[in-house]
Amino acid sequence: MSAASGATGVAPAETSPERTLAEALSRLAPRLATGATGVADLVRLSGGASQETWAFRLTGPQPRDLILRRRPDQARPGKEDLPLATEAAMIRLAAARGVPEPRVLHVLAPDEGAGEGFIMTRVEGETIGPKILKAPELETAREKFAPQCGRILAAIHAIEPGDLKLETRTAESTLKKMVDDHAEFGQDRPVFELALRWLAQNMPETPPLRLCHGDFRLGNLMMDETGVNAVLDWEGCHIGDPHADLAWLCVGSWRFGGEQPVGGMGPREELWEAYEAAGGGWVDRHAARWWEVAGNLRWGVIIEWMGGWIRAGADASVERHVIARRASEIELLLLADLTGREI
Template sequence: MARLLSVLDPAARGIQDLRRLSGGASQETWSFRIDGGQGQRLILRRAPDAARSGGSGIGMAAEAAVIRRAVDAGVPAPRIVHELMPQDGIGTGFIMAQIEGEALPSRLLRDPCFAPARTKFANQAGSILAKIHQTDPAGLPIPTQSPQEVLADLAARHRAVGDARPVFSFALRWLAEHAPAPRPWTLVHGDFRMGNLMLGPEGLRGVLDWELAHIGDPAADMGWLCMESWRFGNDDPVGGLGRREDLFAGYEAAGGTPVDPAAVRWWEILSALRWGVIIEEMGAWVRHGTDTSVERHVIARRASETEAILLLDLLEGAA
């Protein structure tokens, strides 16, 4: 990192407080401060050693390109300061400006200092999603995913894991029978949820982790945000902090196309299934010894929760 000082800030004397942050399951996230010069606080987002040749999601270079495009369109996201080059000797990734705030859901949902932010969260989230979806995706090196392609991919991944889950089979059939009508595709964040959103006491400050960005149905981002697992024990559907009606109002007021609640509901159901399949895959990592961390063991036990969500909270009223 010290070799990059001339690029990051020519007046810098060194770096301080370099530490790895706990967030980020698939990529490494490091925080540090420039000593001297402008004294910037920066974030290094880096592919771990095992993922340098490939990695998950769209890849670090594509993620940096998406973030740059989104920032230029007015989306509150971290400014890219430097993309890592082979000669840097650090691997694959990029350095970005640090957005001060809190992203830990347990604090955001319950700490009294975030009470003002909670009251406006749903509306603000809708407004920011509208900006994301109005960002021109032309030329970005990201995939296009139709609802049918997303569903087919989930079905294939579920079969590959080999677990027999009748609830998942029921969900796959229902989703295939009720797929939303085609609509204009946009840039989609792909992981817009609590944990990837930085808030201050006054409200939403930034959108993090763009590694699942793609071109697709904008309702996908709303459905993922509203999925029950991202409410962390609260009842309100929008990240545990607000109503769908406020999310939709904020979206349309910021220039987003009129929202189809039925399409969002379809994506919410698919999101529960998607999270369940991801959990199944994590269980396979544990069984095969690919990832034996405590975190992975804990998450891998929770596929049954998504079955309950699909039956009790989603499919019961939609079947």
């Protein structure tokens, strides 16, 4: 891909958002590493439902591969994510607690011309669910996935956020937001209405609220032969019920065809027992089921948001259109949830 001035392979007459971004990153290069002279090989990576992820290489005596996480220039309806500076601070806090994380090197300032975001080290591994479930070299990592995730979640839920301003979410507020968002962005779907009614009638007790990741699932967990080696995408971080994180990892859409409920790779009991043994606290099985049903419906409502992004002209990508067509898949998962079946 094109690089900024100070790097190789740039067509001087080219003007594009990518080139503007590359030029801004090139100006930042000396602050990211001693002796760095610019950036090269800037490319936007696929994936990411709401934020942009860019890979690039620092040029100079010691070339280095880095990652930029950046908010899109155009707002997307329904999204209420953290400021990315807060997300960067959360990654640093998690790393200090032993959660596997990339190292945050720089948080972008408004006058730097690169938008809102932060720059971090590049961690090598796999994040694509179907590949993780099939790669022969990840067989051992898959076997220990569920208990490892239980231990990681126990560490996350023990983090004290300090003075960071985080939203508080309870079962009640989560259900209300789904009702409101479905009314605003969705269409008549009897199965969604049935799930909303079931959730209202089966509310769990509210446990002590803790810091939650908010999107802890296959796709946001990087893996190599050793297991999970990075927890990514903290944009949904909040104070809430820890069962929400435990259940979101088991939502049907995040199993990617795997037969087991925990990311397609392990049983729920292995996740819960490891979580409890690591000091995460007792797992209320009723609450875990409630949050799993809520998680399936939440993904369905997010799919409806994405339809709103398309209609608003905020995201016309092929990826977004493909995801926006998957609400019927969620209806099938919800029917299985509500009738006590695994699919």
